[in-house]
Amino acid sequence: MPDVPIQIIRTASDIRHGILAARHSGKRIGLVPTMGALHEGHLSLVRAAQKVCEFVAVTIFVNPAQFGPNEDFDKYPRTIDEDLEALHELGVDVVFMPERDELYPKGFSTYVLPPAVADPLEGQYRPEHFRGVATIVLKLFNLLPADVAFFGQKDFQQCQVIRHMAEDLNVPTEIQVCPIIREPDGLAMSSRNRYLSPEDRVRAVALSQALDEAVRQVQGGTIESSAVAERMRDILLKAGVNKIDYAVVVDADTLGAIDQIDRPAVALIAVRLGSTRLIDNALLNAE
Amino acid sequence: MPDVPIQIIRTASDIRHGILAARHSGKRIGLVPTMGALHEGHLSLVRAAQKVCEFVAVTIFVNPAQFGPNEDFDKYPRTIDEDLEALHELGVDVVFMPERDELYPKGFSTYVLPPAVADPLEGQYRPEHFRGVATIVLKLFNLLPADVAFFGQKDFQQCQVIRHMAEDLNVPTEIQVCPIIREPDGLAMSSRNRYLSPEDRVRAVALSQALDEAVRQVQGGTIESSAVAERMRDILLKAGVNKIDYAVVVDADTLGAIDQIDRPAVALIAVRLGSTRLIDNALLNAE
Numbered sequence: 305m306p307d308v309p310i311q312i313i314r315t316a317s318d319i320r321h322g323i324l325a326a327r328h329s330g331k332r333i334g335l336v337p338t339m340g341a342l343h344e345g346h347l348s349l350v351r352a353a354q355k356v357c358e359f360v361a362v363t364i365f366v367n368p369a370q371f372g373p374n375e376d377f378d379k380y381p382r383t384i385d386e387d388l389e390a391l392h393e394l395g396v397d398v399v400f401m402p403e404r405d406e407l408y409p410k411g412f413s414t415y416v417l418p419p420a421v422a423d424p425l426e427g428q429y430r431p432e433h434f435r436g437v438a439t440i441v442l443k444l445f446n447l448l449p450a451d452v453a454f455f456g457q458k459d460f461q462q463c464q465v466i467r468h469m470a471e472d473l474n475v476p477t478e479i480q481v482c483p484i485i486r487e488p489d490g491l492a493m494s495s496r497n498r499y500l501s502p503e504d505r506v507r508a509v510a511l512s513q514a515l516d517e518a519v520r521q522v523q524g525g526t527i528e529s530s531a532v533a534e535r536m537r538d539i540l541l542k543a544g545v546n547k548i549d550y551a552v553v554v555d556a557d558t559l560g561a562i563d564q565i566d567r568p569a570v571a572l573i574a575v576r577l578g579s580t581r582l583i584d585n586a587l588l589n590a591e
Numbered sequence: 592m593p594d595v596p597i598q599i600i601r602t603a604s605d606i607r608h609g610i611l612a613a614r615h616s617g618k619r620i621g622l623v624p625t626m627g628a629l630h631e632g633h634l635s636l637v638r639a640a641q642k643v644c645e646f647v648a649v650t651i652f653v654n655p656a657q658f659g660p661n662e663d664f665d666k667y668p669r670t671i672d673e674d675l676e677a678l679h680e681l682g683v684d685v686v687f688m689p690e691r692d693e694l695y696p697k698g699f700s701t702y703v704l705p706p707a708v709a710d711p712l713e714g715q716y717r718p719e720h721f722r723g724v725a726t727i728v729l730k731l732f733n734l735l736p737a738d739v740a741f742f743g744q745k746d747f748q749q750c751q752v753i754r755h756m757a758e759d760l761n762v763p764t765e766i767q768v769c770p771i772i773r774e775p776d777g778l779a780m781s782s783r784n785r786y787l788s789p790e791d792r793v794r795a796v797a798l799s800q801a802l803d804e805a806v807r808q809v810q811g812g813t814i815e816s817s818a819v820a821e822r823m824r825d826i827l828l829k830a831g832v833n834k835i836d837y838a839v840v841v842d843a844d845t846l847g848a849i850d851q852i853d854r855p856a857v858a859l860i861a862v863r864l865g866s867t868r869l870i871d872n873a874l875l876n877a878e
Binding site for chain 2: 316320407411412413414415416417418419420421435438439442443446447449468469472473474475476
């Protein structure tokens, strides 16, 4: 563990000055935005950032604007001591950890209306979610002017929203998407996994199993997206997942419906297990 | 007139690199966004920029996103040769003049949902206008990372939209608002003045006359905003202005209604003369 205590910054002006100072010293800046409750997925983003950047900033902020009125903002896990210890151990250069009012002061009323790729799937189930995501990410891009920002493929649609937003609004930061990190049994790591009851934790393996099967089917020559989607639903239902929000195969760039898997495509799943909502995905014919 | 021909840049990546190069050489960067059809108002912004910045960039782009379907996008005046000559004469460092597709390529779909101050007045008469303004200004802030950007007080509500947007989204560029430049008879300079028929050009003086009277009334001790607004309407109607979109006195920061002029307030007017829409304003009790 590094000797120097980890640098924690709480105000917008301090973090901006800190990043600019690092920039001016010629360092390449990496940004890893998180909501805390860090797991190996987040830490893999930090390691990816450290591979290509000399200065890595992690932000920890549970963003109220991306939670719906009936969602889990209040009970979203906050594990700040463990988070800081893990980031310290990795040798992260700075952690930006603002209070809510620092980013959303009284009178705040400007939002980013996210790109069309935000409309289907998560956009149907969580209507204002991506508006909140796009807004906070743009704010962080302005506050922490980084060369590269790192996001996890686990939130596939979010990555596409951010990519399209960054392109449309001429954001200079490069977006790098990093692979999903999984538990030994295949469950994609997520801060929300800790909500699962022991029984639902067992059932949750069905998501990655359904996605593995989708990849196998496509590798085996299946090209109808409906056949792949149907098989995924079967696997989920057989495992006892009763609430499937969606289990689909769509265009990997636009997330639009496709009949045939004749272009880069992605299988996307969202289910509810008890009161917990889980998502996962796998790229198909990615090469 | 400077010997060096004026530098014209047409692509997003070239302008960004040009601005960054100037920044890295230690120069303070000024940005003057325009839609061309330049008049003394625009040129006063350039001069203000040159006073505090060593490198001044002017953008010329008639932004389709800020025109409504029945507005004057197609016939908006384009006087590019005269514009470039005037900017050359002033010694502007670079002009960014992109094609429409460079800023709004196929698939473009991310917008800035402007702050609450965009809702009244112009927001009622031009529903998508400020969405388009906020979006293009944010794009330009990203493409031309300036220290200071200069806007004319003539578009008072637009200035407040941009100020609030910049604050909400943590835009690092400082916003400077410059005074209205007027014709000798008081008419605020505007690219749309050239649309006016000779008769309407005469009537148009009523806007600044009504505003002058508002300032006089407030200096004379009138504090009811309705009394000031009523007097402005009288002056406009007497001059033969039949279509008054609004003539009001509101809070200068929020543009919200006020009964008493007991805080920084602004008188705002929008009228139609023939098929031309004119706006003008004056700060009241500003000191």
